[in-house]
Amino acid sequence: xxxxxxxxxxxxxxxxxxxxxxxxxxxxxxxxxxxxxxxxxxxxxxxxxxxxxxxxxxxxxxxxxxxxxxxxxxxxxxxxxxxxxxxxxxxxxxxxxxxxxxxxxxxxxxxxxxxxxxxxxxxxxxxxxxxxxxxxxxxxxxxxxxxxxxxxxxxxxxxxxxxxxxxxxxxxxxxxxxxxxxxxxxxxxxxxxxxxxxxxxxxxxxxxxxxxxxxxxxxxxxxxxxxxxxxxxxxxxxxxxxxxxxxxxxxxxxxxxxxxxxxxxxxxxxxxxxxxxxxxx
Amino acid sequence: xxxxxxxxxxxxxxxxxxxxxxxxxxxxxxxxxxxxxxxxxxxxxxxxxxxxxxxxxxxxxxxxxxxxxxxxxxxxxxxxxxxxxxxxxxxxxxxxxxxxxxxxxxxxxxxxxxxxxxxxxxxxxxxxxxxxxxxxxxxxxxxxxxxxxxxxxxxxxxxxxxxxxxxxxxxxxxxxxxxxxxxxxxxxxxxxxxxxxxxxxxxxxxxxxxxxxxxxxxxxxxxxxxxxxxxxxxxxxxxxxxxxxxxxxxxxxxxxxxxxxxxxxxxxxxxxxxxxxxxxxxxxxxxxxxxxxxxxxxxxxxxxxxxxxxxxxxxxxxxxxxxxxxxxxxxxxxxxxxxxxxxxx
Numbered sequence: 001x002x003x004x005x006x007x008x009x010x011x012x013x014x015x016x017x018x019x020x021x022x023x024x025x026x027x028x029x030x031x032x033x034x035x036x037x038x039x040x041x042x043x044x045x046x047x048x049x050x051x052x053x054x055x056x057x058x059x060x061x062x063x064x065x066x067x068x069x070x071x072x073x074x075x076x077x078x079x080x081x082x083x084x085x086x087x088x089x090x091x092x093x094x095x096x097x098x099x100x101x102x103x104x105x106x107x108x109x110x111x112x113x114x115x116x117x118x119x120x121x122x123x124x125x126x127x128x129x130x131x132x133x134x135x136x137x138x139x140x141x142x143x144x145x146x147x148x149x150x151x152x153x154x155x156x157x158x159x160x161x162x163x164x165x166x167x168x169x170x171x172x173x174x175x176x177x178x179x180x181x182x183x184x185x186x187x188x189x190x191x192x193x194x195x196x197x198x199x200x201x202x203x204x205x206x207x208x209x210x211x212x213x214x215x216x217x218x219x220x221x222x223x224x225x226x227x228x229x230x231x232x233x234x235x236x237x238x239x240x241x242x243x244x245x246x247x248x249x250x251x252x253x254x255x256x257x258x259x260x261x262x263x264x265x266x267x268x269x270x271x272x273x274x275x276x277x278x279x280x281x
Numbered sequence: 282x283x284x285x286x287x288x289x290x291x292x293x294x295x296x297x298x299x300x301x302x303x304x305x306x307x308x309x310x311x312x313x314x315x316x317x318x319x320x321x322x323x324x325x326x327x328x329x330x331x332x333x334x335x336x337x338x339x340x341x342x343x344x345x346x347x348x349x350x351x352x353x354x355x356x357x358x359x360x361x362x363x364x365x366x367x368x369x370x371x372x373x374x375x376x377x378x379x380x381x382x383x384x385x386x387x388x389x390x391x392x393x394x395x396x397x398x399x400x401x402x403x404x405x406x407x408x409x410x411x412x413x414x415x416x417x418x419x420x421x422x423x424x425x426x427x428x429x430x431x432x433x434x435x436x437x438x439x440x441x442x443x444x445x446x447x448x449x450x451x452x453x454x455x456x457x458x459x460x461x462x463x464x465x466x467x468x469x470x471x472x473x474x475x476x477x478x479x480x481x482x483x484x485x486x487x488x489x490x491x492x493x494x495x496x497x498x499x500x501x502x503x504x505x506x507x508x509x510x511x512x513x514x515x516x517x518x519x520x521x522x523x524x525x526x527x528x529x530x531x532x533x534x535x536x537x538x539x540x541x542x543x544x545x546x547x548x549x550x551x552x553x554x555x556x557x558x559x560x561x562x563x564x565x566x567x568x569x570x571x572x573x574x575x576x577x578x579x580x581x582x583x584x585x586x587x588x589x590x591x592x593x594x595x596x597x598x599x600x601x602x603x604x605x606x607x608x609x610x611x612x613x614x615x616x617x618x619x620x621x622x623x624x625x626x
Contacts, residue, residue: 017519040554041494043598044547044591051590069582076521077579080539081587083547085516085524086487089508090494097501109504113511120515123528129409137408137472155438166415169435170468173419173426180436181415 004059004066011076012056020119025084028091036094045090049082088116141245142167146175148244148265149218151257158218159211161247162198178214197221201278204229208236217255221248228278241265288463289470293478297322299359300329302366304568307561312552314492315373316485320545321565323482325362327455328568329355331575334451335618338430339625341443345428348458382499389503396510397484400528404476409529414471417533420447421457421467430454445625449618450577452534471532479531479541484509486544493551534576542573542580543587550591553604563607571614581619585612 016022033046055061056078066072092112099105123129133140142164149156150172159178160168166181179191193210196203204227211219219238223246227233234240238250239258242265251258301322305313308321330351337347382390419435427433431448434441447453456475460467465474487509491502516524523539530536549566552558558566570588573580592608595601 015519015521017522019518021516021518021522039598040551043594044550044554047594048550048587048591051594052587055586055590065582070579074579077535077539078583078586079521080523080543081583083543085509085512086490086544086547088512089505092508093495093501093505096504097495097498109507112508116508116511117515120512121517122515123513123517123525124403124407126409126517126529129407129529132406132408132473135469135473136466137410138468139410166412167410169419169438170414170422173422173435173438176438178437180434181412182436184412 001059004063005057007066007072008057008059008062008075011072012079015076015079017121019121021084024088024115024119025082028088031091031095032087035098041090045083045087049087052078052081136171138167138171139164141247143171144244145220145247145249146172148242148249149175149220151261154257156217156255156257157215158220159193159197159207159214159216160220161222162194164220164247178211178216201226201228203227204231204233204236208233208238211238211252212236217252217257219250221250222246223248224276226276226278228280230280239267241267285464289459289465289474292459292462293474296355296359297326299363299366300325300355301362302369303362304366304561304565306366306369307559307564309552309557309559309562310372311496312489312557312562313369313372314376314489316488318369318373320482320485320489321568324545324565324568324572325358326355327452327575328571329358330455330458331451331571331614334430334454335449335621338443338448338451338454339621341429341432343428344424344430344454344457347430347454348461351458352462380499386500386503389500389507393503393506393510396507396514397481400480400510400514401477404480404528404531405473408472411530411533413530413533413535416447417453417530418456418468418471420453421460421471424454424457425461425467443625445622446578449581449622450534450575452537452576455575456532475532479537480527483527483540483544486541486548489548490544490551493548493555535579538573538576538580542569542576542584545569546573546584546587550588550595553591553608554595556599563611566608567611567614570611574614574618578622581615581622585615588612 012022029046029049032042036042036046062075065078066075070077096105096109096112099108134143136143145160145164146168149158155174155176157176157178162184165177165179165184168175169177169180178193183191183194193207193214196206196210202221202225207219219233223243225248233250237253239253239262241249241251241261243249251261297319299322301318301320304321304325305318308317333351333354334347416435420431423433423435423438424430431444432440456467456471460470463470487506491505495502495505513524513527516522517528519525523543526536527540546569549562549569552562570584573584588608588611592605596604
């Protein structure tokens with residue numbers, strides 16, 4: 001029981017992210033409880049919201065919800081049932097509407113607006129929010145690499161660096177991957193090819209061997225990735241095809257479309273690309 | 282390109298408008314407006330999609346067949362709803378004429394509209410590379426590519442069993458339908474168009490809420506909307522908040538749930554609290570509940586909690602026990618999809 005109480009408290013604290021957001025919501029509910037005279041508003045914005053919060057913290061309810069319906073990872077979504085924005089905005093607008101003089105209304109509105117600005121965090125200041133570079137809102141390098149690998153009329157299988165995993169199939173579903181986004185999330189997958197791809201230096205035998213075992217037709221490496229092993233990648237039947245947007249693409253020599261692709265990129269013979277190769281035993 | 286954009290306009294403006302006309306006709310006079318028509322229309326489109334597509338998914342039918350059926354049905358329904366509901370239009374026009382903004386409220390109104398316009402502009406020009414898109418957007422694209430729904434893992438493309446955990450919430454397939462009909466890549470639709478459109482729809486819902494909360498004080502309504510704007514803009518205090526989801530994953534069902542469905546349900550709860558439920562309102566409450574299952578499986582469990590508690594509180598406050606069975610009837614979609622999930626799990 002103590003664990004479930006701690007879990008819900010942590011979820012609640014994480015939801016507010018250390019801001020005063022949840023305090024403002026609580027203050028708004030409290031204000032409406034004291035000041036609101038319309039019963040129909042009070043029942044929704046005070047009793048109902050307080051009821052949902054009470055259920056959220058109720059250990060028995062939380063235990064049942066996490067066991068049967070929502071796991072602990074998504075239990076925070078129960079807080080979405082509290083219309084926080086609507087409640088706070090209504091409480092603030094109501095408080096302002098009760099002020100008699102226009103000048104005071106303007107001053108108090110400004111104070112409330114500054115309170116919201118000061119206590120929150122502007123979404124556009126999130127470092128993850130960046131300027132879009134194309135209509136897909138995807139990294140341009142992903143689009144270039146996918147275009148280079150595409151084979152008209154058939155699917156291909158590739159292995160790509162971690163930073164591309166989440167995006168490449170949003171652009172082109174004909175590109176299958178040896179592993180996907182789950183490799184980035186702890187505990188979701190333990191594909192040895194992912195470990196081999198993300199190690200530094202990359203072992204030429206390991207990545208090509210795992211790739212062949214998993215039917216991979218393209219290997220994409222960050223340009224400049226050091227490659228170590230007794231032989232370079234090209235000696236393990238993966239020929240260098242091209243470099244686009246700082247990514248080196250290798251093609252499996254036995255892939256059905258290998259000759260066609262090599263011709264497209266003007267590759268006449270395989271086996272000569274040994275850049276970044278470090279010979280080891 | 283113009284043909285694609287025209288088709289997009291038809292699917293996302295004309296169709297919802299036609300689909301909203303009939304339900305709004307049966308709503309109370311004071312609730313009728315063009316905003317309400319557009320909102321009701323979107324909800325109708327989602328609900329019809331959910332009703333039609335889930336059987337195709339469960340029986341593992343092809344994506345193409347399911348989409349053709351939906352296109353035909355929604356097209357026919359739009360024409361019928363337009364013919365039967367066209368009487369709603371004159372009332373809405375009259376309302377616009379009667380409610381011209383007063384001089385004193387224009388600055389506040391302009392500020393709110395400017396803030397909304399800025400957000401729509403930035404939704405197009407800024408990007409947030411969200412990891413969950415590797416599932417949701419890729420599911421849409423994979424459905425189009427494989428002509429199958431929820432049978433291939435979107436993460437890497439392998440064939441597998443029916444993904445029943447997600448299959449009962451058909452929102453990604455709806456985006457794939459939009460892409461299929463318009464011929465525009467689904468990732469462009471989600472990231473560069475729906476991100477704008479659904480933010481606009483969200484504020485349209487808050488306008489309806491403002492109309493209910495401040496029916497006579499129009500200045501306060503615009504102040505309410507200003508605070509809503511600020512709350513949302515500065516609501517990125519953690520990755521979990523509904524406000525963060527509103528901007529960073531607008532096109533995902535789990536962002537639509539807290540930012541479109543929950544505010545819409547509260548608008549309807551306000552109707553209920555004020556004894557303003559007519560046939561149209563009850564029908565739309567049922568439709569919105571159905572839409573919550575369309576957006577995310579979370580809705581199947583949490584909406585009964587919200588509406589159940591609200592119904593009990595309102596029934597006690599109003600001494601009107603009938604509200605409980607009425608609301609329970611509106612919750613049938615959650616009960617149905619919940620049972621279906623348990624059956625197929």
